[in-house]
Amino acid sequence: MAALLYAAKAETCPYELVLVASNDPDAPGLAIAAAEGIATWARTHKGLNRDAFDTLVDEQLRAAGAEYVALAGYMRILSDDFVARWAGRMINIHPSLLPRYKGLNTHRQAIDAGDRCGGCSVHIVTPGVDDGPVLAQTPVSIVAGDTVETLSARVRIAEHQLYPPTLAAFVTRERNPDYLLGRVREIATALPEADEVSSHGMPCFGIVKGKKFAYFTQDHHGDGKIAILVKISGGDEQAALIEMDADRYYRPAYFGDGWVGIRLDLGDTDWDAIGDWLRKSWLAVAPKKLAGLMGAAEEF
Structure with a gap:
């Protein structure tokens, strides 16, 4: 989220952040966004079913004037209805070279499989978990002695490099x-x-x-x-x-x-x-x- 926010400060960036929302009121990104003057909204999902909570999120997004949704560390599975409302306008970043290793524990799977590379992918969100069309990827080499922690740290650097330009290209493609x-x-x-x-x-x-x-x-x-x-x-x-x-x-x-x-x-x-x-x-x-x-x- 911070990488997207700071990239948006460039005069040439074609998108701006209008809302940072979370289901975790203690998420550190909320404080960063607020300090940078970005509107925030947070509410725990506890006590609400998935459809009810996602309806609240949708209402906040529309009230803020959002045209696209960029997921950044949002760990809840979204309801099919929410995904349908934002079909073709919501993207996500995932720490693997999709279609390999959907879901969790991607770095462990890549290391255990003896892969030469891990990496990250930005994809369009569809009802299937990590299953939408891939827009861009960055391979990250796995080096001797890599652990989940060391590989994860390098992949995170790649994510911060990959996500802003991919989002920029995505929001302008209808005029490309x-x-x-x-x-x-x-x-x-x-x-x-x-x-x-x-x-x-x-x-x-x-x-x-x-x-x-x-x-x-x-x-x-x-x-x-x-x-x-x-x-x-x-x-x-x-x-x-x-x-x-x-x-x-x-x-x-x-x-x-x-x-x-x-x-x-x-x-x-x-x-x-x-x-x-x-x-x-x-x-x-x-x-x-x-x-x-x-x-x-x-x-x-």
Whole structure:
């Protein structure tokens, strides 16, 4: 927690701490945070079931205006409901090279197994304990004569180095063009017979040897936007979308009324909705036989 706090003091750091919360009112980190002017909240979980306590934590986080949660030494298993509320916005640091040695006693397990390295991992929190996608890792060599205590001390140094930049990258990735293109590519190329080529200086997606159904645009013609362009029914739908949300939807230059731009760089992209847009755009250009097969597969 202290490493995240002091990293946040840098002018270039993209995150700020708004609350340090604990289920241990005597946790030393609370005093550090308070001394640095960070709001704190603590209450023992004793006497409350897991869901009730996690609801209290959730209320405090939202009241503080938190957008992300970074777990740092929080040793309680979180309820599935709490994890669902912060899905995709909560990360944790764990003292092993995941997926090896989930849970406790990681250093002892690494030493006893004769591993050449221990280490630490930052991962997205999911309902499974230490089971979410890994964002970053730092290996820490195990040297002759290492004990749990000596290895733990070096891993802690690595944790303090790894966590702040990983959190910084995590909170800015929804505006990172490489990350956004990767998400679009993953969704678009999962559609039947879809491929990716380059057209008009942009990555674009289409039916193999067929029509294009989506373009990924980054500052195209100097417009400053990161977006996808998808097929729509025409000018009326385009106008209705822009009227509904002019910050998100726009008329793409040189593409006409049959396309709409959907911005991805606003920091709040609904990826399920983007998936729906890509699917509808794919259906608009897919041969009838291929579209029919897809419909039959979905019914089945």
